[in-house]
Amino acid sequence: MTGGEANRALQRFGVLPKPALQAQAVVLLAQSAQDVFQRCVELALSITRASSSLITLYRPEEDLLELVAAAGRHSEQALGRRLPRGQGLAWRVVDSGEPLLLERADSAPEAVYVSGRRHPAMYLGVPILDPDGALLGVLSADTSDSPERLGPDDAQAMLLLGQAAGVAYTRWRALDVAQRSARQFERLAQLSAELEGQTQPEPIVRCALRALLELSGFTAAGVVTVDRQGQARLSVLEGDADTQARVEDVLAEPHHPSGLIGLVLGSGRPQVVPDYQNWPGRRPDVTRVRSALGVPLRRAGQTVGVVFLLHMQRPAEIPRDLQTLLETVSARIEQALERSAHLEHLEQTREAALRALGRVLESRDGETFGHTDRVTRAALALGQALGLNETQLQQLRWGAYLHDLGKVGVGDHLLRKPGPLSPEERQAIERHVVLGDQMLRDETFVPREVREIVRSHHERWDGGGYPDGLCGEQIPLLARIFSVVDVYDALISERPYKRAWTPDAARAWLREAAGTQFDPQIVATFLRLLAESPGAQP
Known part of the structure; x- marks a missing residue:
């Protein structure tokens, strides 16, 4: 039956x-x-x-x-x-x-x-x-x-x-589909907020790629960029360690774009390959990828790279909304990178303006041409040797540019006076550090650490400096660093009131001043750097 x-x-x-x-x-x-x-x-x-x-x-x-x-x-x-x-x-x-x-x-x-x-x-x-x-x-x-x-x-x-x-x-x-769309919407909103807090290109891209992996269930996500010679190179990759190693073996070195990457770059359109190993356009050296999709990454209207997703375990069903998701995330990356480039341009413009201001100040003070650039380079080399991080190094650089800002309030007759100063004249010149600090106090873009360099770079380790009579580690670290290179450059440079010292004489004087005028550890590190680069500053 x-x-x-x-x-x-x-x-x-x-x-x-x-x-x-x-x-x-x-x-x-x-x-x-x-x-x-x-x-x-x-x-x-x-x-x-x-x-x-x-x-x-x-x-x-x-x-x-x-x-x-x-x-x-x-x-x-x-x-x-x-x-x-x-x-x-x-x-x-x-x-x-x-x-x-x-x-x-x-x-x-x-x-x-x-x-x-x-x-x-x-x-x-x-x-x-x-x-x-x-x-x-x-x-x-x-x-x-x-x-x-x-x-x-x-x-x-x-x-x-x-x-x-x-x-x-x-x-x-x-x-x-509805639940996935809701999750995608929520995660994309979260991603937008995360990207707002990022200013550097690589963290921006990594943040977006991690979101893609969460939402897609794919094995790897990455970005390939193209240089001016048309060579493609893997810029950023997210995924497990084994997958990253396999993908990097193929894409890490500069190469002529081919396969999925070449197709996206050549067409300027998204490409979806559900079964990569049976796809006529596959690269023979790509043997582990089962499914792939990529969308163009654009900047200023030009295709500059590809954002891609890879599945390594099996050919995967690729719904239309996954392609839409990839395009959306790529657009988020583009917007964030545009903002990052704009901020970088503003930063470069501001940096150039601060450097120019420092050079204007040195010309008023009768300092040897190039003092600002020399002390900036030396301070950064010393800061790196002392283990400063990137933020501290930027603050040190800005402090070097602005350290004598307050001298705009001091008359030329005092700054260029060839003879000795009277007590009243010296007091007027010493006020430049306080004046510089006050001028920067209302500039919200200037960090407190920069103002500390401006105010405290004439303090002494033994407490005999000005304006606040700080001693030892009461003096801010960046000011202690800068004061060493500033005085050294002043010693070996000719000024209206003195001849230039020889480097050997200036180094000997620094050794004697270690522990009284300067932080002895910083002096020791600076002298070591000078010994490693004889005939030149660090």
Whole structure:
């Protein structure tokens, strides 16, 4: 007796056939899209009493069938198999859109046996359609290794199951898309906030790539940029260590763009490759990538690189919204990089203005031309030797530019006086450090540490300096560093009131002043640097 005959026997006793109820259960009880399919094959197996039941989904972007659910004999071997066109009886159902019932499946050359052993068996396959009638896949059953027979009533029951599966799967897929869109929207909003807090290009890109990996489920995300000679190079990559090593082996060195990268750069359009290893444009040396997609990265309207996603484990389904996500994140990167470039330009402009101001001040003071640039270079070299970080080095540089800003309030007759100063004149000149600090106090872009250099670079280690009589480590570190290089350059330079000292005499004087005028550790480090670069400042 077939499954259909059993149902008719139940009807004679007034019992509603199970297939209709069970088909409704597929719709009502499934907890996910995958659960829909698993319930469906298990019910199909129960109703038809076949040997095995399978669901294959049609992947139109790759034109292949993927086995996504199985029940019965050899079910574990079946899951995940991908059947190109011409392999498997399900292709007949796909092409016709109609149920297929074969008495002898083994006589069909395209029949695929999961067990690997071809033998007589019946085959029944029915289309799974969405509510609009579009084909999603095929639900099938077979009697391999079983005396059970399949008939028209089994086909009717399977059609009911296929219809229910199509409705339920479409519902769950729509829910998945909605939930994914909500997660993407929330994560993109978070990403926008994170990017606002970044000013350097690499952290901007890494932040965006990590968000892409979170949202896509892919294995690796990266950015390739192109130089003026048209050579492509991997700029930033996010992913696990093994994946990074494999991708870097291929993309790290400058190369002529080819494969997916070359196609995106050449066309200026997004490119999606669900099955990279079977893609005609693949690079022969890229053997581990299974799926890939890339979108152009633009700056000022020009394509300057590619943002890409890679899947290394298996060919992945790439929904349209994933491409949209990648384009959106690429646009976020572009905006953040544009802002970063603008900020960098402003920073360079401000830096140039501060340096120019320092050089104007040195010309008023009768200092040897180049004093500002020399003390800036020497201070930065000394700061690096003492382990300062990038922020401290920038503050030291700005302090070098502005250290004598307060001298704009001191008359030229005092600054250029060739003879000794009276106590009143010296007091007037010493006020320049306080005046400089006051002038910068209302400039919010000037850090406190810069003002400390301006105010305290004439303090002494023994407390005998000005304006506040600070001693030892009460004197801010950057001011202690700068005071050493400032005095050294003043000693070896000619001024209106003195001749230039020899470098040896200036170094000997620094040794004597260590521990009284200067921080002894800083003097020792500076003298070591001078010894390592004889005849020149650090």
